[in-house]
Amino acid sequence: MATILEVAKRAGVSKATVSRVLSGNGYVSHETREKVMQAVAETDFRPNLLARNLSVKSTQTIGLVVTNTLYSGNYFSELMSHSARMLEQQGRQLILADGKHSAAQERAAIDFLLDLRCDGIIIYPRFLTVDEMDEIIAQRKQPVLVVNRRLRQHHSYCIYADQKQISAMAVKALIDLGHRDIGFITGSLDSPTGAERLAGYKAALHERGIPLREALIAEGKWHAQSGAQATAALINSGCAFSALVASNDEMAIGAIRHLTTANIAVPKQVSVLGFDDIPLAPYIVPALSSVRIPVTDMIQEAIARLLAMLDGGSWQEAEAFAASLSLRESVAPGPFAS
Amino acid sequence: MATILEVAKRAGVSKATVSRVLSGNGYVSHETREKVMQAVAETDFRPNLLARNLSVKSTQTIGLVVTNTLYSGNYFSELMSHSARMLEQQGRQLILADGKHSAAQERAAIDFLLDLRCDGIIIYPRFLTVDEMDEIIAQRKQPVLVVNRRLRQHHSYCIYADQKQISAMAVKALIDLGHRDIGFITGSLDSPTGAERLAGYKAALHERGIPLREALIAEGKWHAQSGAQATAALINSGCAFSALVASNDEMAIGAIRHLTTANIAVPKQVSVLGFDDIPLAPYIVPALSSVRIPVTDMIQEAIARLLAMLDGGSWQEAEAFAASLSLRESVAPGPFAS
DNA sequence: TTGTACGCGTTATCAT
DNA sequence: ATGATAACGCGTACAA
Numbered sequence A, B: 001m002a003t004i005l006e007v008a009k010r011a012g013v014s015k016a017t018v019s020r021v022l023s024g025n026g027y028v029s030h031e032t033r034e035k036v037m038q039a040v041a042e043t044d045f046r047p048n049l050l051a052r053n054l055s056v057k058s059t060q061t062i063g064l065v066v067t068n069t070l071y072s073g074n075y076f077s078e079l080m081s082h083s084a085r086m087l088e089q090q091g092r093q094l095i096l097a098d099g100k101h102s103a104a105q106e107r108a109a110i111d112f113l114l115d116l117r118c119d120g121i122i123i124y125p126r127f128l129t130v131d132e133m134d135e136i137i138a139q140r141k142q143p144v145l146v147v148n149r150r151l152r153q154h155h156s157y158c159i160y161a162d163q164k165q166i167s168a169m170a171v172k173a174l175i176d177l178g179h180r181d182i183g184f185i186t187g188s189l190d191s192p193t194g195a196e197r198l199a200g201y202k203a204a205l206h207e208r209g210i211p212l213r214e215a216l217i218a219e220g221k222w223h224a225q226s227g228a229q230a231t232a233a234l235i236n237s238g239c240a241f242s243a244l245v246a247s248n249d250e251m252a253i254g255a256i257r258h259l260t261t262a263n264i265a266v267p268k269q270v271s272v273l274g275f276d277d278i279p280l281a282p283y284i285v286p287a288l289s290s291v292r293i294p295v296t297d298m299i300q301e302a303i304a305r306l307l308a309m310l311d312g313g314s315w316q317e318a319e320a321f322a323a324s325l326s327l328r329e330s331v332a333p334g335p336f337a338s
Numbered sequence C: 001t002t003g004t005a006c007g008c009g010t011t012a013t014c015a016t
Numbered sequence D: 001a002t003g004a005t006a007a008c009g010c011g012t013a014c015a016a
Helices: A004-011 A015-021 A032-045 A051-057 A074-089 A102-114 A128-137 A163-175 A192-208 A225-234 A247-261 A293-312 A314-323 A325-330 B004-011 B016-021 B028-041 B050-056 B073-089 B104-117 B130-140 B165-175 B192-207 B223-234 B250-262 B295-311 B315-324 B327-331
Strands: A061-066 A094-096 A120-124 A144-147 A180-188 A217-219 A244-245 A271-275 A288-291 B061-066 B095-096 B119-123 B144-146 B182-186 B217-218 B243-246 B270-276 B286-293
Touching: A004 A032, A004 A128, A004 A293, A015 A144, A051 A325, A051 B050, A051 B144, A061 A074, A061 A102, A061 A128, A074 A325, A074 B073, A074 B095, A094 A102, A094 B016, A094 B073, A094 B095, A102 A120, A102 A128, A144 A293, A163 A192, A163 A244, A163 B061, A180 A225, A217 A225, A225 B028, A244 A247, A288 B073, A314 B327, B004 B016, B004 B028, B004 B295, B016 B028, B050 B061, B061 B073, B061 B104, B095 B104, B104 B130, B130 B144, B144 B295, B165 B182, B165 B192, B165 B243, B182 B192, B182 B223, B182 B250, B192 B217, B217 B223, B223 B243, B243 B250, B243 B295
Parallel strands: A061 A094, A061 A120, A120 A144, A180 A217, A180 A244, A244 A271, A271 A288, B061 B095, B061 B119, B119 B144, B182 B217, B182 B243, B243 B270, B270 B286
Antiparallel strands: none
């Protein structure tokens, strides 16, 4: 690997001059510029970004921490494609670090990215508690933004959706359609999102004066297969239901699959509701209605806010920037035209 | 950010000593070690990986180049989850760079990762030709492995599947089931994979002595909606078909969706075949059969081979390592248990 | 067992 | 317009 020094020798100039023509800063005569360009071409010179970043104290990269249990599935794809696309426009690079499967490992992933001198971090947490994150944010010098959690202290460092309310709205919509026996398939209950969506279900029943029956609740693990198993469990419990709410689309798909193979006509007798984690889902399974959960909006907002903090821009700029992008339309297909 | 020098001062020792206790290399007395540990804790010291990597000339990271047109969809998730999991076991980090949407940009992504001094690169190419890649591999010092393409020169730097043959097998299977009028939905024909799968279709018909009819071929663009549109085009062409092969699962899903809404009973009259890009697909749509395309196997093999080249290990070790992992089972659900 | 001093490849601040 | 030279933060022979 040719270094800047070798190029300098070959061109008969000093390192400084080469650096000048490469960066475009400072004056260089036309002829020496030519000589340098020539030498660069001859040596296949490529700059060492480690050295450069060490010198300028900035890497133009931002780090993303996600648990690998989310790696399979569309949720993750959405996250990645939107993040990469937005940062690409800003000339920044995304580095993904694996949050693995514990709070300690999520913490380690953050520190790893900071050790790499990422300019900022976005974490989509799974195991760290909000208090732990508040503490982390307070300690680190670089900005660490948290998606999908509501922090107690650093309000401007988190972007969240009201999962409980969204879930409650969905359930109330079913109730208002006349359903009174509504089954509910939870997500993993050790995840805040899972717990909040369940809480929304309970709140909706309470608000409409419908008694809660535990037999209508089955625990799932977010994936399709667990949705099917939960559905089987509900049926076996003997409790009839006229509608079913699954805590995400994958489980809803699993539920529909089970109902179908069990010869229960889905569209007629059972209405299944999922959450819009998978843009494709409604096209795949017509019987499925989905509530929109703004993953995309959240990550978009997080990146815009982070960039504003880094560039020292104002909040207005950040919001305008976020608003100027309508990423969702560009990725998810519109109403299905067949 | 505290540096190693500040820690050294605070502990009353030299940089070198601090470096020794941190890395574990070299002798240090028990008491000075304690003093250093204390100072490290007090200063919240974190090593600067840029400086370290610059010094040791190795980053323990490997780079992955993928076009962002693949970011949405399960193909990408599979790629990422398997890659990250394998590298995690080896204490290495994965850095993803966007290949964007042209050969030049794919080339730029490779160079960017090399400038960051990744120890090696894996590219899942979309626009670069095999000849361009052979040239790139020849020029760069670091190993660049190519997935899903057959290179002309650097045979040990590429991992590929015989897309044409796999496609032909699928079509022949349908023929042997008695089908003679088989529709085919292509992928994007500017992608080698799309072209090869179409070639397989044609070869299978030829081999079984069935005349090729262009009216039975419709062009798709890999996504579900284009699959539905292609199906509509086939129907409008007036050419009846008893079976349909789509060049990937997403389009197969779109096809089934169209047939269903058009009141054509899928399982009875039409057999739809996709390629197993989406592990979930067969569970989603019972009418869909899939041919297994080994994305997972390819990426697994690529990483194993790359690691072997980097660690200077033997090919036997690489193969044994690859074989020791049965990643697929751990991610894709087994036969659907409801 | 510990410290000195140099190298890693750039950028940036001085002079000249 | 160009060239020394000092950072940047860390690893590591080599000496002591």
